[in-house]
Amino acid sequence: MINSHPMVELRGVYRYFGTTKAVQDVSFQIRRGEVFGYIGPNGAGKTTSIRILSTLDLPNQGDAYVDGFSVIDDPDRVRRRLGYMPDSFGTYSDVNVTEYLDFFARSYGLIGRERTRAMRHVMSFTMLDQMADKPINGLSKGMKQRLCLGRAMIHDPSVLILDEPAAGLDPRARIELREMIRQLADDGKAILISSHILSELAEMCDTVGIIEQGKLLATGSVDEIQQGFQEHRFVRVRLLGEIEALTSWLAKREDVGEVQLDGQIVIFAHTGDRESEVALLRELVQADFAIAEFGSHEQSLEDVFLQVTEGRVQ
Amino acid sequence: MSTADIPSGARGVDVATGDRERRWQRLEDWLESVGEGFNPILVKETRQALKSRQFLIAFSLLLIASWIWTLIGSAQIGEFIYTRPSGRDMFFGYYLILLAALGVVVPYMSFRSLVAESDENTYDLLSITTLTPRQIIAGKLGSSIVQMAVYLAAVAPCMAFTYLLRGIDIFTIGLILVYTVFGSIGLSMLGLLLASMTRVKFVQVVLSMAVVVGLIAAYVGGAGMTAGMLRFSGRMINTSEFFLVCLFIGTIYTTTFAIVFLAAASRITFESENRATALRIACLVQYLAISGWIIIPWIEVVDRTEVAIVFVATAAMYWYVIGIFTTSESPRMSRRVMRQLPSRLPFRYLFFWFMPGPATGYIFSLAGVLSASLMALTALKFHDMFPDAAMSRSPWRGTRVPVAPDSATVFALGIICWSYVAIFLGVCKLLVGFARKFTTMNLLLACGIHFIIVGAAVSLPFVIESNIMRRYSRDYTLLHISNPFYTLESLGNSWKRFDELWTVATILACAAIVVLLANLKSIATEMARSQIVAPKRIAEDEVELEEIREPSYKSPWD
Numbered sequence: 110m111i112n113s114h115p116m117v118e119l120r121g122v123y124r125y126f127g128t129t130k131a132v133q134d135v136s137f138q139i140r141r142g143e144v145f146g147y148i149g150p151n152g153a154g155k156t157t158s159i160r161i162l163s164t165l166d167l168p169n170q171g172d173a174y175v176d177g178f179s180v181i182d183d184p185d186r187v188r189r190r191l192g193y194m195p196d197s198f199g200t201y202s203d204v205n206v207t208e209y210l211d212f213f214a215r216s217y218g219l220i221g222r223e224r225t226r227a228m229r230h231v232m233s234f235t236m237l238d239q240m241a242d243k244p245i246n247g248l249s250k251g252m253k254q255r256l257c258l259g260r261a262m263i264h265d266p267s268v269l270i271l272d273e274p275a276a277g278l279d280p281r282a283r284i285e286l287r288e289m290i291r292q293l294a295d296d297g298k299a300i301l302i303s304s305h306i307l308s309e310l311a312e313m314c315d316t317v318g319i320i321e322q323g324k325l326l327a328t329g330s331v332d333e334i335q336q337g338f339q340e341h342r343f344v345r346v347r348l349l350g351e352i353e354a355l356t357s358w359l360a361k362r363e364d365v366g367e368v369q370l371d372g373q374i375v376i377f378a379h380t381g382d383r384e385s386e387v388a389l390l391r392e393l394v395q396a397d398f399a400i401a402e403f404g405s406h407e408q409s410l411e412d413v414f415l416q417v418t419e420g421r422v423q
Numbered sequence: 424m425s426t427a428d429i430p431s432g433a434r435g436v437d438v439a440t441g442d443r444e445r446r447w448q449r450l451e452d453w454l455e456s457v458g459e460g461f462n463p464i465l466v467k468e469t470r471q472a473l474k475s476r477q478f479l480i481a482f483s484l485l486l487i488a489s490w491i492w493t494l495i496g497s498a499q500i501g502e503f504i505y506t507r508p509s510g511r512d513m514f515f516g517y518y519l520i521l522l523a524a525l526g527v528v529v530p531y532m533s534f535r536s537l538v539a540e541s542d543e544n545t546y547d548l549l550s551i552t553t554l555t556p557r558q559i560i561a562g563k564l565g566s567s568i569v570q571m572a573v574y575l576a577a578v579a580p581c582m583a584f585t586y587l588l589r590g591i592d593i594f595t596i597g598l599i600l601v602y603t604v605f606g607s608i609g610l611s612m613l614g615l616l617l618a619s620m621t622r623v624k625f626v627q628v629v630l631s632m633a634v635v636v637g638l639i640a641a642y643v644g645g646a647g648m649t650a651g652m653l654r655f656s657g658r659m660i661n662t663s664e665f666f667l668v669c670l671f672i673g674t675i676y677t678t679t680f681a682i683v684f685l686a687a688a689s690r691i692t693f694e695s696e697n698r699a700t701a702l703r704i705a706c707l708v709q710y711l712a713i714s715g716w717i718i719i720p721w722i723e724v725v726d727r728t729e730v731a732i733v734f735v736a737t738a739a740m741y742w743y744v745i746g747i748f749t750t751s752e753s754p755r756m757s758r759r760v761m762r763q764l765p766s767r768l769p770f771r772y773l774f775f776w777f778m779p780g781p782a783t784g785y786i787f788s789l790a791g792v793l794s795a796s797l798m799a800l801t802a803l804k805f806h807d808m809f810p811d812a813a814m815s816r817s818p819w820r821g822t823r824v825p826v827a828p829d830s831a832t833v834f835a836l837g838i839i840c841w842s843y844v845a846i847f848l849g850v851c852k853l854l855v856g857f858a859r860k861f862t863t864m865n866l867l868l869a870c871g872i873h874f875i876i877v878g879a880a881v882s883l884p885f886v887i888e889s890n891i892m893r894r895y896s897r898d899y900t901l902l903h904i905s906n907p908f909y910t911l912e913s914l915g916n917s918w919k920r921f922d923e924l925w926t927v928a929t930i931l932a933c934a935a936i937v938v939l940l941a942n943l944k945s946i947a948t949e950m951a952r953s954q955i956v957a958p959k960r961i962a963e964d965e966v967e968l969e970e971i972r973e974p975s976y977k978s979p980w981d
Contacts, residue, residue: 114960163547163551164551164693165547165550165551167694167695177958177960178960178961178964179758179958181695181757181758181759182695182757182758182759182762183759183961184693184695185553186961186964188551188552188553189553191551193547193548193551195544195547195548197544198544199543199544199545199546199547199548200543200544200545201467201471201543201545202471202475202543203470203471203474203475204467204470204471208467208470211466211467212463212464212466212467213548213552215463215466215467216463216464216549216552216553216554217552217553218553220459221455221456221459260548264553
């Protein structure tokens with residue numbers, strides 16, 4: 110059955126802790142197979158909204174839905190569909206990897222062969238097969254994160270919520286985690302991932318939401334957000350020949366400004382989208398400028414994040 | 424190589440090995456299928472316990488202590504083993520060792536096991552699984568019972584050995600062990616309830632210390648009671664009342680255990696779920712079960728009016744305590760609970776006091792007190808139908824004459840008790856509701872309000888009397904009407920002062936009606952709640968689940 114509703118939806122969610130407004134009117138949606146990056150400085154309200162979505166906390170106002178079920182009214186149905194990986198790894202003493210996964214598989218009602226199959230799949234997916242009998246306390250940070258991811262997906266949830274999954278991981282483990290997440294999204298899972306490592310999020314996520322002081326400042330695809338907050342792009346042109354002719358040609362145009370010279374390279378601000386950049390290049394060629402190099406510098410997600418947020422904490 | 428090439432002897436060995444392996448495999452499969460039915464927490468915690476250092480240390484200490492006691496005890500008995508019955512002393516020594524494990528270690532570990540979920544950051548992970556809160560509590564309790572069984576199995580042979588030393592009968596040994604095991608289960612359950620009360624670190628530390636102190640007190644109390652039982656067991660067991668007392672204790676234990684279990688489960692249940700109904704039903708069952716026991720003093724005690732007064736006053740106290748919790752509930756009813764309301768109007772009004780909410784809880788308590796008064800009055804009314812029952816069955820018969828029942832006094836005291844409950848619960852309910860507008864109210868704060876109000880009502884007349892009126896009389900006056908304990912004590916002891924009794928009853932009834940009217944709006948609001956239809960998505964999910972669920976039984980003719 111194809112679901113018409115979004116897999117995750119927050120509708121006007123508010124959460125107060127005394128006088129602190131942790132989350133204010135936050136709304137967004139995540140569709141099946143979509144990876145949503147939830148970014149914001151520390152204390153922005155990410156974990157609070159994630160906890161509400163994971164049925165661990167209740168909003169003061171508004172509601173959140175997972176696969177169409179309200180986290181307030183039907184947390185039991187939400188929990189069947191949700192895998193949650195918290196930022197802090199919860200571990201039991203005197204338990205090995207298999208026992209840990211077995212416990213959670215049983216806790217999600219998996220029995221018999223179904224449980225064995227789920228555990229085998231999760232251990233193979235997270236590459237924990239070799240560690241099956243190893244005590245959890247003896248696992249490295251990366252392995253613990255894998256185990257935590259494995260635990261979150263043991264009951265094959267349609268929604269995964271990962272709070273800072275890459276924190277403290279070495280570059281290799283991060284790349285592997287990124288691949289795993291991408292693969293899970295390809296399998297049709299809706300994934301919400303919060304992280305401070307924005308470069309990774311930009312590569313991994315289809316959509317992002319930027320939150321600060323409990324308010325969602327921007328939401329949409331990475332490109333949309335980049336475009337939305339980028340007034341102009343900086344175009345870099347390397348010319349073979351006389352540079353002054355080019356600068357005077359550019360100076361006449363309304364869509365160009367802030368022209369700077371660096372030897373044979375001209376850098377200028379251009380207002381417009383990619384199509385207008387293509388048109389500009391065409392015009393330059395038609396005007397007989399010997400263009401050796403043409404490119405524009407896009408703002409990275411970090412740039413957008415810094416531009417959107419002001420670093421305020423509550 | 425074909426099978427024909429294999430020597431027949433070797434083939435026989437292979438077949439035998441194969442059969443054995445298959446049998447083992449079958450046994451393993453069977454055990455596996457049995458294990459599927461176990462509570463996941465029980466499975467996990469049993470695995471953990473078997474590997475844990477605490478369990479190993481506790482178990483080793485238990486064995487070493489038993490072994491040392493065996494040596495010391497045997498050395499003390501020495502040559503008198505054939506002449507002096509020494510089983511009781513030996514048993515008591517082993518019992519003290521076992522009690523340390525069952526009465527202190529196991530309940531404390533039970534408390535810790537739930538607290539540790541917060542410490543180890545696993546509570547959130549556990550609570551978002553599909554395990555129900557009752558399964559979580561039952562699993563924790565189950566693992567305590569498994570530990571208990573292991574400790575018991577280690578010391579039981581030593582205890583059985585004491586029977587051979589004479590001086591103690593097997594029935595007493597069994598009885599004490601049964602009491603101890605149930606006591607330990609009860610303490611473990613209480614430990615779980617306390618652990619579920621809060622997740623605030625500081626409060627947990629305070630609670631932890633309180634639990635340790637409480638368990639040590641329970642250990643001393645348990646040891647003292649057992650010493651008494653050992654001393655008087657023969658005389659106790661042979662009395663006709665013994666089994667009645669056991670049954671009575673059993674009634675209180677079972678119903679209290681159910682309430683504590685449900686309370687602990689409701690503490691960890693998510694907020695939008697109905698956390699009240701099951702608890703209220705359990706309280707009602709306990710009330711009715713204990714009320715049933717009133718038949719014993721009814722038969723045994725000659726003055727039935729006194730029995731009725733004590734019954735009504737005790738019931739009022741009980742329903743007041745229940746009311747403290749029920750009137751502290753949130754007035755907001757979740758959509759989830761509203762979906763579960765009875766759809767038909769008569770049922771909704773008939774069962775509305777079982778629904779969550781402070782007003783329904785208020786009515787629930789008032790109905791409880793009213794029922795106690797009605798029960799007492801009805802029993803007194805039909806007293807004449809069994810005029811000789813008290814005399815013929817009473818152990819004191821022949822020496823005392825039956826006292827004529829005084830229904831009017833019971834009626835007046837019933838009004839007084841009901842009014843006190845209505846006033847105190849009603850006022851506190853209003854105050855809690857008012858405070859809720861400004862702050863988040865939890866159970867502890869609500870209990871604090873009740874405590875302050877009752878404390879003020881009790882102490883204020885004394886303060887006025889001593890500081891303003893400069894009067895230090897011991898006589899009851901109407902100034903003390905706000906003090907329920909003093910009022911009931913004074914009027915209960917001298918209820919022959921009929922006029923004063925009715926004056927107090929009238930004043931209190933008027934005040935109770937005022938408070939009840941002040942609460943009327945919230946009562947009407949909660950009563951008017953009606954069932955709402957579940958969203959379409961729920962219906963879709965139900966259909967999906969129905970498709971997944973396999974029929975539990977399939978007819979061979981299908």
